[in-house]
Amino acid sequence: MHIQEEYSERHVLSLTVSNEAGILARIAGLFTARGYNIDSLTVADITPDHAISRITIVTSGPPKVIDQIIAQLDRLVPVHKVTDLTDNGPFVERELALVKVAGVGEDRIEALRLADVFRAKVVDTTIESFIFEITGTTDKIDNFVALMRQIGLVEVGRTGVVGLIRGKEPN
Template identity: 65%
Template sequence: MNALKLKKGSTSHSAYNLRPTFSDTIEQHTLAVVVDNEAGVLARVIGLFSGRGYNIESLTVAEVDHTGKRSRITIVTRGTPQVIEQIKAQLGRIVPVHQVNDLTVEGPTVERELALIKVAGDGDKRVEALRLADIFRAKVVDSTLTSFTFELTGTPDKIDAFAELMRPLGLAELARTGVAALSRGES
């Protein structure tokens, strides 16, 4: 019955243990989608979002099982509960999709994103950037006399906060990977 292996939500009547879909509130959910790493599978997932008018806040994908040729796609999306349930069901019926997990519903998760941040400047600003980087535990991965490139790992909020702080200090370029996420605990 529970093809998507989602944990039981708050309603007893449900196809995928759906939560009530009446609400109009916009929620943000992190979905983990395990797929066969075959040609075009990412296009299928992205095409589903664009074709049906869903939002993608962030998306990461890489092969996680080289022998089984499986990839894990982590999607952060926003929508009403009804839209989120539709997204999960629509993802679930894509043929090369093995499993869809709604990490947001399933319990506490670890979410991390990696960013590379280039800050150009000199004098006090340069010192201040380095000091703040230390507070955020960002690593310097490249430097010139007039610039630093920091590597920062953390939640998207943390990266947002750091980038905001770097803006007046000479933020030149920012590259982010998008969110990778796992549920906490042993399973």
């Protein structure tokens, strides 16, 4: 008897929630209690009166698990709406990273050349190092960091993924 393994899919979920104390802990707790992993989580206030925030969560799992996560998030009282951007048609996702690279001589020149190729911006420099700002897809940032690791990567700070549905329909 052959049991077929369920494949894991990466999903970007966008939630609009009331700005209530503890909502982020409740959402994280929902994932933790059920053994689901959060790959990326970002939160931002999106209304002038600070009443509503958007939470973007990147998670992975088989389709049944993703459906279960969405259903459970949708049941939380302060959650207004849960949208699976991955299944909802075309969307734009971006991440920002600050990447510190040390190097002198040829390594310094190579770091600047690669930054130019990746459209990374120098936001700080010293005699010994640069800090680059780069935005793009997670893959783009992963590739930039991997290349900088070979030159003299010191440190990386990343924001996590944010995403919006393309077109005029609100998320």
